Amino acid sequence: MFYKILSAWLGFSLCTLAFAQNSSHIKGFVVDEKTLQPIEGVNIIVENGYAISTEKGEFNIKNLLNKSYQLKISFVGYETQTITISPPFKMLDIHLKESTTILEEVEIVGHSKHRREKESSVSSVSVDKTFLHENRENSLMQTLEKIPGVSTINIGSGQSKPVIRGLGFNRVAVVQNGIKHEAQQWGADHGLEIDQYGIENVQIIKGPISLLYGSDAIAGVVNIKAPPVPLNHTFSGSVNLLGESNNDLIGVSSGIAYRKDKWFYRGRLTYRDYGDYKVPTDKVVYDNYVFDLHKNYLRNTAGKEANASASIGYVDGDFQSETFISNVNGKNGFFANAHGLEVRVSDIDYDKSNRDIDLPYHSVNHFKITNTTCFLIEDHHINIDLGFQNNYREERSEPVPHGYMPKPADSKERSFNKNTYSLNVTDMFYPFNHHEFIAGLNVEYQDNNIGGSGFLIPEYNRFAVGAFIFDKYEINKKLFLQAGLRFDYGVYNTFDYYDWYPSKVDDGNGGTTDEYLQRSKAANLHFGNVSGSVGLSYIADKTTYKFNIGKSFRMPLANELASDGVNYHMYRYEKGNIDLDPEESYQIDLDINHTTDHGYVTFSPFVNFFDNFIYLNPTPDYYETQQVYEYTQSKVFRFGGEISAGTTLFHKLELDVSTQYVYSRQTSGPKKDFTIPFSPPLSGLVSVGYQFQDASIFQAPKVVVSYIITADQNEIVPPEKTTEGYQVFNLSFLLQIATISSEKPLEIRFKLNNIFNTKYYNHTSFYRLIDVPEAGRNVSISLTQNF
Amino acid sequence: MKLVFKSISLFALIISLVACSSDDDTQKDEQKPTISINYSNGFPQVCDELKRGETYNFRALVTDNQELASYSIDIHHNFDHHTHDDQEGTCELEPKKDPVNPLIYMENFSIEGAKTEYEINIPITIPADADTGNYHCAYSVTDQTGWQARTSVDIKIVE
Numbered sequence: 001m002f003y004k005i006l007s008a009w010l011g012f013s014l015c016t017l018a019f020a021q022n023s024s025h026i027k028g029f030v031v032d033e034k035t036l037q038p039i040e041g042v043n044i045i046v047e048n049g050y051a052i053s054t055e056k057g058e059f060n061i062k063n064l065l066n067k068s069y070q071l072k073i074s075f076v077g078y079e080t081q082t083i084t085i086s087p088p089f090k091m092l093d094i095h096l097k098e099s100t101t102i103l104e105e106v107e108i109v110g111h112s113k114h115r116r117e118k119e120s121s122v123s124s125v126s127v128d129k130t131f132l133h134e135n136r137e138n139s140l141m142q143t144l145e146k147i148p149g150v151s152t153i154n155i156g157s158g159q160s161k162p163v164i165r166g167l168g169f170n171r172v173a174v175v176q177n178g179i180k181h182e183a184q185q186w187g188a189d190h191g192l193e194i195d196q197y198g199i200e201n202v203q204i205i206k207g208p209i210s211l212l213y214g215s216d217a218i219a220g221v222v223n224i225k226a227p228p229v230p231l232n233h234t235f236s237g238s239v240n241l242l243g244e245s246n247n248d249l250i251g252v253s254s255g256i257a258y259r260k261d262k263w264f265y266r267g268r269l270t271y272r273d274y275g276d277y278k279v280p281t282d283k284v285v286y287d288n289y290v291f292d293l294h295k296n297y298l299r300n301t302a303g304k305e306a307n308a309s310a311s312i313g314y315v316d317g318d319f320q321s322e323t324f325i326s327n328v329n330g331k332n333g334f335f336a337n338a339h340g341l342e343v344r345v346s347d348i349d350y351d352k353s354n355r356d357i358d359l360p361y362h363s364v365n366h367f368k369i370t371n372t373t374c375f376l377i378e379d380h381h382i383n384i385d386l387g388f389q390n391n392y393r394e395e396r397s398e399p400v401p402h403g404y405m406p407k408p409a410d411s412k413e414r415s416f417n418k419n420t421y422s423l424n425v426t427d428m429f430y431p432f433n434h435h436e437f438i439a440g441l442n443v444e445y446q447d448n449n450i451g452g453s454g455f456l457i458p459e460y461n462r463f464a465v466g467a468f469i470f471d472k473y474e475i476n477k478k479l480f481l482q483a484g485l486r487f488d489y490g491v492y493n494t495f496d497y498y499d500w501y502p503s504k505v506d507d508g509n510g511g512t513t514d515e516y517l518q519r520s521k522a523a524n525l526h527f528g529n530v531s532g533s534v535g536l537s538y539i540a541d542k543t544t545y546k547f548n549i550g551k552s553f554r555m556p557l558a559n560e561l562a563s564d565g566v567n568y569h570m571y572r573y574e575k576g577n578i579d580l581d582p583e584e585s586y587q588i589d590l591d592i593n594h595t596t597d598h599g600y601v602t603f604s605p606f607v608n609f610f611d612n613f614i615y616l617n618p619t620p621d622y623y624e625t626q627q628v629y630e631y632t633q634s635k636v637f638r639f640g641g642e643i644s645a646g647t648t649l650f651h652k653l654e655l656d657v658s659t660q661y662v663y664s665r666q667t668s669g670p671k672k673d674f675t676i677p678f679s680p681p682l683s684g685l686v687s688v689g690y691q692f693q694d695a696s697i698f699q700a701p702k703v704v705v706s707y708i709i710t711a712d713q714n715e716i717v718p719p720e721k722t723t724e725g726y727q728v729f730n731l732s733f734l735l736q737i738a739t740i741s742s743e744k745p746l747e748i749r750f751k752l753n754n755i756f757n758t759k760y761y762n763h764t765s766f767y768r769l770i771d772v773p774e775a776g777r778n779v780s781i782s783l784t785q786n787f
Numbered sequence: 788m789k790l791v792f793k794s795i796s797l798f799a800l801i802i803s804l805v806a807c808s809s810d811d812d813t814q815k816d817e818q819k820p821t822i823s824i825n826y827s828n829g830f831p832q833v834c835d836e837l838k839r840g841e842t843y844n845f846r847a848l849v850t851d852n853q854e855l856a857s858y859s860i861d862i863h864h865n866f867d868h869h870t871h872d873d874q875e876g877t878c879e880l881e882p883k884k885d886p887v888n889p890l891i892y893m894e895n896f897s898i899e900g901a902k903t904e905y906e907i908n909i910p911i912t913i914p915a916d917a918d919t920g921n922y923h924c925a926y927s928v929t930d931q932t933g934w935q936a937r938t939s940v941d942i943k944i945v946e
Contacts, residue, residue, distance in 0.1 A: 343871065402865070407886075570936075618929075618935065619933055622858075624893050626859075627891045
């Protein structure tokens with residue numbers, strides 16, 4: 001379709017060319033925004049002429065009048081740019097941006113070039129700034145949830161955790177600027193501490209990719225890449241304002257980027273403050289309890305977030321280095337009537353304001369400093385990532401005596417302080433013809449400390465080192481074979497922990513004695529693992545086929561190994577198992593993508609087998625009147641996949657459909673035949689977008705209606721509840737106004753979520769267990785001015 | 788393109804086969820046990836006053852579709868009004884106060900013999916020196932699969 005338009009344009013311009021007067025001309029050059037490499041063959045079209053860029057990216061359009069012209073610059077695989085220029089015509093410096101919005105693609109860590117992505121055998125999806133802007137929700141993962149195969153575990157309105165094909169927590173690795181994000185991912189009420197503003201490129205790898213990312217990348221990776229290096233001698237930035245009706249959110253985020261010759265700088269500040277969110281019900285009925293909600297507000301779910309980040313970089317030929325510093329700080333209230341499952345009564349007047357954050361709440365601060373340096377030594381592309389991060393999280397609640405524990409002195413119930421040091425080195429080189437090797441080394445050290453009156457996990461240190469080698473063999477221009485092998489070694493040191501209060505213990509003579517119980521014993525554990533993958537990719541004219549078999553692994557977590565405490569909020573006693581083996585997963589992936597001028601179809605099924613899936617199993621036993629939940633391993637069989645298709649009709653109407661499904665079953669262990677926890681139901685997404693004509697300064701007006709349909713989830717494992725299916729409609733309207741210029745427009749986004757204020761439950765929400773429905777209707781308005 | 792559609796149809800077929808067959812292929816226990824004090828012998832009832840030094844039989848009925856496993860009884864003070872029960876009637880609470888020597892009763896029991904119905908009947912003596920005031924009594928029961936049911940009731944300990 002694109003070519004038809006192009007030839008029509010060309011025909012028109014060629015005809016008119018002969019009659020044009022020889023009075024002026026436009027010169028310039030086109031480069032790739034990211035790599036700054038010249039692009040050959042780009043079409044530059046104006047009313048009276050056209051040009052195609054040379055090998056050096058240069059172009060020259062002659063025979064133009066001395067008047068304003070609109071230039072249309074387009075090239076396959078890049079976003080089309082339209083700019084307006086007026087005489088006198090200066091040398092134009094045009095930067096084209098790769099379009100990654102809808103295309104299903106494939107890529108290997110960092111070294112991104114369009115073709116490379118197709119050649120990889122691992123299934124992945126990349127989204128760009130435009131996708132993130134158009135689909136922006138309250139948290140990064142909610143924004144990415146539109147991608148088939150990606151879902152979330154939401155904790156209230158402002159926090160979420162990633163889930164890929166039904167697996168979440170520590171089975172998904174989140175990587176930012178090359179360094180694995182390390183926080184309290186294992187916690188049910190913990191959300192991802194990453195500022196979603198300023199992110200321009202996210203790649204989701206759906207499948208086991210421990211080979212390249214090490215432990216935890218067993219279900220996939222959310223790879224947040226560094227934004228492209230700013231253009232030379234430019235200063236740019238944006239200010240975003242956001243308002244939402246449902247939780248009365250106000251948010252502001254502003255970022256700048258500057259480059260002078262070899263040095264470049266970036267900075268961003270984000271602040272968000274939101275009130276309690278509203279649900280489409282005036283009471284929550286949980287077991288025999290009834291909680292009346294004041295004006296539909298889910299009491300005490302307000303929150304706030306303040307983030308700052310900056311970077312300084314240096315680029316010179318083949319050498320590039322950038323150091324990022326960021327701090328994310330958040331505070332979120334928890335629903336006041338039930339903390340976890342535990343029903344609580346309080347004297348706090350929660351309803352006096354919907355904006356205050358009272359107990360119980362948690363606060364988190366994530367500080368990160370990372371450096372990415374890449375350079376070329378002869379034929380070796382070396383990439384070094386170095387990082388330090390500190391995650392400090394606190395849970396506070398009204399002090400209450402539990403069991404033998406007297407009322408604690410203060411509200412600090414749990415605190416976690418984690419320092420993580422990371423180093424990654426990769427070397428890409430070409431030892432033989434048609435072979436591309438990547439060798440890599442990952443080293444990570446963690447130091448975990450705890451505090452507060454409650455005990456769940458012990459203090460521990462963890463050291464992990466992994467090395468891999470990966471070969472991509474080009475059998476011919478269309479067929480690629482890739483294989484890799486990895487070895488990992490990890491050491492855990494857990495520390496002693498004794499209760500701070502005495503418990504009554506049977507003394508063996510019919511009486512009781514007071515004893516400070518030991519909850520955790522010092523231990524030294526070692527883990528080793530081999531992982532690897534073999535894959536093929538075949539790139540035909542319009543269809544790309546990928547096939548991959550991989551083995552991934554995950555080191556057991558400290559809580560899985562050494563938990564030994566009562567989690568009163570969940571009415572359970574959590575017991576670790578020091579004998580757990582590393583989790584191992586085998587997966588076969590297929591990915592077929594067919595793209596033509598008319599649209600695309602993508603089909604990506606998988607079959608997966610876990611030899612020893614670790615989960616928290618509710619046993620029939622009690623400990624101090626709390627049900628014993630024990631970390632257990634079982635075999636798990638899973639399969640599923642995603643299908644998506646889209647087309648554009650009449651050049652204006654975009655239709656996209658996608659569906660995702662995962663089937664999971666435990667095939668051994670105490671919960672044989674049950675599914676695994678937090679299994680997302682079968683779901684589909686239909687979206688219809690209509691692109692209107694530009695009208696003077698109003699550019700790219702677009703309306704999108706999306707329809708989410710989700711089936712019942714009857715596949716559950718104790719203590720889950722089945723969840724009914726639902727259907728929800730969302731609407732969004734996007735518009736750009738050329739305020740400063742057409743390249744630096746004011747971007748307006750109006751969104752209406754849950755149009756019909758439907759009351760529905762999300763099977764994987766944190767509040768699902770206490771029967772809290774999802775948020776009601778929400779109007780959001782976002783204004784972004786680029787400068 | 789044909790291959791794409793073929794694979795998609797095959798995938799759809801597998802999904803529908805699994806979706807249809809998953810209902811009847813196993814004897815998975817998907818039912819929670821039940822627990823109740825709402826019968827004539829159920830004890831304690833909302834706002835019951837228990838005298839210090841006396842012994843009471845705590846009684847509740849539990850059922851399960853397959854096999855009951857264990858139960859627990861937890862009595863703790865509610866002097867700070869931190870929680871409330873899940874019973875129909877409400878119990879007027881006495882003013883808040885600090886505990887000195889509150890009764891803490893936490894015991895676990897198992898139900899032998901693969902029963903689907905059972906009456907919990909445990910004699911508990913209220914110590915003569917226990918603090919008087921508002922208390923909370925929570926029962927819970929599990930089945931062999933690991934499902935749990937809970938119920939709780941507000942009571943008082945008096946002189």
